[in-house]
Amino acid sequence: MTYEPPVTDYDHIVENCTCAFCGCNCDDLDYLVKDGHVVAVRHACRLGASKIMEDMDQRLIVPMIRDENGELKEVDWDTALDKAAEYIANSIRPVFYGWSETSTETMKEGVALGEYIGAVLDNQATICHGPSLQAVQNAGYPIQTLGEVQNRADMIAYSGSNAMNSHPRHMARYAVFCRGYFRQRGRFDRTVVTMDPKFSDTAKCSDKWIGFEQNGDYGFYNAIRAVLRGKELYQDVISGIPKEDIYELAEEMKNAEFGVLFFGLGLTHTLSKQRNIDIAIKMVQDLNKYSKWGLTPMRGHFNVNGFNIFMAFECGFAFGVDYCRGYPRYMMGETNTIDLLVRKEPDCFMVIAADPGAHFPNGANQHLADIPVIQIDIHWGPSTELADVVLPGSFIGVECAGTSYRMDGVPIFMKKAIDKPETCRDDEWIVRELKERVMKLREEPNTAPKYVPNPNAL
Amino acid sequence: MHYANTYLEKPVVPDVKITGEGTTDVLKCMLNTGSDIYQGACKKRGSTLKEEYKNASGTCYMDPRDMAKLGVNNWDTVLVKTDFGEVVLNCAVSRDAPHEGTVFVCKGPWANTIVSHDTYCCSDPTYKGIRCTVEKTDRKVLLMADLMRWVYKKYVDEEDDDVVENMDSLGELPVYHGRKWEELIDHDL
Numbered sequence: 001m002t003y004e005p006p007v008t009d010y011d012h013i014v015e016n017c018t019c020a021f022c023g024c025n026c027d028d029l030d031y032l033v034k035d036g037h038v039v040a041v042r043h044a045c046r047l048g049a050s051k052i053m054e055d056m057d058q059r060l061i062v063p064m065i066r067d068e069n070g071e072l073k074e075v076d077w078d079t080a081l082d083k084a085a086e087y088i089a090n091s092i093r094p095v096f097y098g099w100s101e102t103s104t105e106t107m108k109e110g111v112a113l114g115e116y117i118g119a120v121l122d123n124q125a126t127i128c129h130g131p132s133l134q135a136v137q138n139a140g141y142p143i144q145t146l147g148e149v150q151n152r153a154d155m156i157a158y159s160g161s162n163a164m165n166s167h168p169r170h171m172a173r174y175a176v177f178c179r180g181y182f183r184q185r186g187r188f189d190r191t192v193v194t195m196d197p198k199f200s201d202t203a204k205c206s207d208k209w210i211g212f213e214q215n216g217d218y219g220f221y222n223a224i225r226a227v228l229r230g231k232e233l234y235q236d237v238i239s240g241i242p243k244e245d246i247y248e249l250a251e252e253m254k255n256a257e258f259g260v261l262f263f264g265l266g267l268t269h270t271l272s273k274q275r276n277i278d279i280a281i282k283m284v285q286d287l288n289k290y291s292k293w294g295l296t297p298m299r300g301h302f303n304v305n306g307f308n309i310f311m312a313f314e315c316g317f318a319f320g321v322d323y324c325r326g327y328p329r330y331m332m333g334e335t336n337t338i339d340l341l342v343r344k345e346p347d348c349f350m351v352i353a354a355d356p357g358a359h360f361p362n363g364a365n366q367h368l369a370d371i372p373v374i375q376i377d378i379h380w381g382p383s384t385e386l387a388d389v390v391l392p393g394s395f396i397g398v399e400c401a402g403t404s405y406r407m408d409g410v411p412i413f414m415k416k417a418i419d420k421p422e423t424c425r426d427d428e429w430i431v432r433e434l435k436e437r438v439m440k441l442r443e444e445p446n447t448a449p450k451y452v453p454n455p456n457a458l
Numbered sequence: 459m460h461y462a463n464t465y466l467e468k469p470v471v472p473d474v475k476i477t478g479e480g481t482t483d484v485l486k487c488m489l490n491t492g493s494d495i496y497q498g499a500c501k502k503r504g505s506t507l508k509e510e511y512k513n514a515s516g517t518c519y520m521d522p523r524d525m526a527k528l529g530v531n532n533w534d535t536v537l538v539k540t541d542f543g544e545v546v547l548n549c550a551v552s553r554d555a556p557h558e559g560t561v562f563v564c565k566g567p568w569a570n571t572i573v574s575h576d577t578y579c580c581s582d583p584t585y586k587g588i589r590c591t592v593e594k595t596d597r598k599v600l601l602m603a604d605l606m607r608w609v610y611k612k613y614v615d616e617e618d619d620d621v622v623e624n625m626d627s628l629g630e631l632p633v634y635h636g637r638k639w640e641e642l643i644d645h646d647l
Contacts, residue, residue, distance in 0.1 A: 358567055
């Protein structure tokens with residue numbers, strides 16, 4: 001890496017923009033704009049800056065559909081939208097996946113379309129924090145806002161999360177280094193513990209690293225719970241951690257004034273999945289007998305929480321909502337995108353502001369090679385290589401305004417800073433257009449059959 | 459136009475000098491996937507067709523002792539196999555070493571070919587803690603577009619893996635028919 005002089009050649013600054021990268025939704029960014037492009041970003045982390053100063057080589061600008069040779073061809077908006085609407089209207093089991101990198105306003109149109117056509121609506125939570133959402137249903141949700149963490153927390157525990165790499169400003173802005181009302185000295189007033197099998201960059205700047213063994217998280221949290229409840233540990237080493245260390249950690253956690261557990265995909269992607277989070281939530285509940293503790297899932301995309309909150313408000317289920325029977329239905333392992341794809345059920349797949357090509361396992365993606373795929377996105381990505389219709393959207397928080405929800409559930413309005421490329425459209429407009437066109441092609445909405453009581457049963 | 463540069467051709471990794479052939483051909487390991495800052499920055503910028511994404515995401519981070527066992531140096535290629543598939547990756551010393559017996563691959567199309575799709579009925583595939591084998595290879599790491607063609611073969615008629623792997627590369631820029639895009643795009647940026 002070489003030294004780079006600061007960018008001084010710009011027309012104007014747009015202040016207090018919201019970052020459209022991770023669940024931290026930092027809302028203090030300043031964009032340096034020149035000739036309608038963001039040329040530099042102040043205050044953002046490496047990830048946020050790199051996302052906002054996008055790669056224009058791969059920016060999707062013109063709608064495209066596959067021709068008979070299997071190559072993408074530029075077309076006008078009407079043709080592309082008609083083609084996409086035709087795929088959706090003729091399908092029996094469509095799946096609309098994504099939504100996490102778009103605005104809540106777009107989801108509103110999406111849920112109307114999904115309900116009309118009888119689709120499955122799912123978001124990235126299905127491959128990241130889905131188990132956390134299940135655990136929240138199992139065990140509760142002792143959450144606090146990030147502002148409380150900044151002002152009050154004196155003990156921060158990161159578990160299965162590498163905040164330094166995936167949420168770089170989380171530690172600086174909300175949790176560790178920042179000064180707060182009751183934590184005037186910032187980092188010096190806080191104890192940071194990282195629990196991760198990997199000696200990650202977060203672990204390197206923590207006070208304590210608990211490197212339990214791979215897939216050992218469930219046993220480890222249970223051991224802490226046992227100690228918190230005054231039990232003796234019989235084994236000398238639990239999940240690779242000596243029992244003395246577990247006693248010491250439990251004591252430290254009990255004595256914290258305000259502790260927060262941030263957990264990431266390290267817990268949800270290992271074998272015990274949602275049971276890991278169950279036990280972590282219960283550990284926080286046990287800790288609350290002694291002190292004040294809370295927890296927050298480290299959500300990845302800037303609006304992944306927004307979709308879960310929005311869907312839970314609209315239909316009662318956070319993700320993986322199936323409308324095929326005319327009413328919302330949700331069944332773990334049945335109405336989720338990965339399970340549907342592995343079982344080869346969907347016959348039409350719409351990707352909106354997501355990248356299954358980059359993030360789904362091979363076993364699930366194989367089915368995308370057999371069915372029509374519609375992509376609404378801003379960049380040419382791995383999913384474009386599998387897409388049959390490509391609809392270029394716009395960049396929320398930079399080219400288009402919208403509402404998003406931070407990882408702790410605080411809604412934030414993301415303002416518009418620059419104009420979008422003239423041939424792109426807002427995601428909200430695209431989904432609304434698709435809805436109207438699908439409604440023309442399929443006149444009857446997908447509704448539940450009228451309930452007729454069985455006369456023999458009376 | 460001067461703009462702040464976020465491009466980085468290769469992730470920064472510790473230096474290592476492995477001499478000798480190594481003591482084993484096939485190394486049994488535990489595979490972990492996840493994200494790191496280089497992969498995140500490249501993916502979110504949208505530079506997924508580029509060499510940069512290949513280096514950031516298609517790299518197998520190993521403990522130096524494991525590399526010595528195989529006799530591989532930074533940016534040599536290795537073949538990683540699991541029950542779910544196989545893929546050719548670069549190898550490099552992990553910044554989080556020591557973690558002997560565990561390899562780390564950033565999420566992305568490369569990791570996807572070898573991770574488990576088993577959700578055990580809880581929606582989430584098992585991306586971490588998968589048994590794998592690592593061996594030295596002469597094969598090249600494919601660029602994203604070539605990899606997607608090799609794995610899914612959605613728009614090629616050819617079925618044979620070896621033939622598709624050795625087809626002409628699709629390159630580091632989007633492949634499509636049309637002109638409008640090129641006119642609209644601001645190449646000065």
